[in-house]
Amino acid sequence: MVKQIVAAAVIFLLLVGLGLTEMFVVRDNFSALEKEFTEMAVKIQEKTLTEEEYNLIWEDWKKRRETVEFFLNHTDFAEMDFRMAECHAYIKQGNYQDAAAQADVLTELTRHIPHLLIPTPEHIL
């Protein structure tokens, strides 16, 4: 009996810890990404962003994705992958107008995805 209570308590603490870790890891990574995408959006508006600079941002997203993949629904970051790829294509073509639209969407996604993890009644229901 005591063994089972202890096992349940340990698992409960692990679950809570995992939940908190998820919130912090996702929030920290997406906060950094939001900053990067915001700066990227400014450069796109100024039409000064080069393909090499964009590739650096893209590589950074790919590295961070390896970490958050563990916690997030795959469709969430699949959307970011598609937007990143599309934005890259526009940058390459010199189409800064459409790239700016993609950059706005990407910035919004970096806010939206971690926000959904907060356990509010609206998100739970």
Place this chain on the structure above:
Amino acid sequence: MLTVIIRAIIIFVVLLVVIRMMGKRQIGEMEPFELTITLVIAELACIPMADKSVPLTFGIVSILTMYVVHQLIILLTRRSKKLQNVLSGTPVIVIDKNGIKYQALKSMNMQVYDLLQAMRTAGYFSVDEVAYAVFETNGQLSVIPYPKTKQVNEDEVALPVPVLVDGEWSPQDLKYYSLEKSFLEEALSRNGVRAEELLLVTIDDNGKMLIHPKDKKYFVVNIGGEVHYG
């Protein structure tokens, strides 16, 4: 495809470990909350197994959460009889020395057929073999039988058939055993009862007829060799 295979194996292992940790209760007789948890766990396991867009952690975390809930409920019900009654219900006496307690059956949303089936599963084929019967909270029927007073010969072994249940004749049982309804009605009439007043009537090959009124003790008559098979 390989991903799905590996995910399925991982979820299976996690499930196995959790079910083992929950104890033998999950495998054997289940209380209502345990049945609920078992059903939910099965669903939770299937989703990440087959859907690659759902992280495996979602499935594992959900299953482990159900385990924690299960342990918490067991702990609380051990400390609180009231909570145990709310979650699991209370055992109900459905047969006593007067026969079937019809109101008790109704309170559990059960029919006489359900009781007869549970009795047969427990090894008792006639109401007059049973002194007391209790439906436990896990759905099992516990029986205190009357002691057998004499050895029964092979020729005397007979299967009681419920030909009337809750005031209505059972055409399939009548037909299956080729019994004449009119003859049986006459037998009831001779004993001063009508079909509508009766909870149960069973009859076997030896002509033993058990007549159980709805709110009175049952009685047994022997219509012997007069049983008319159609």
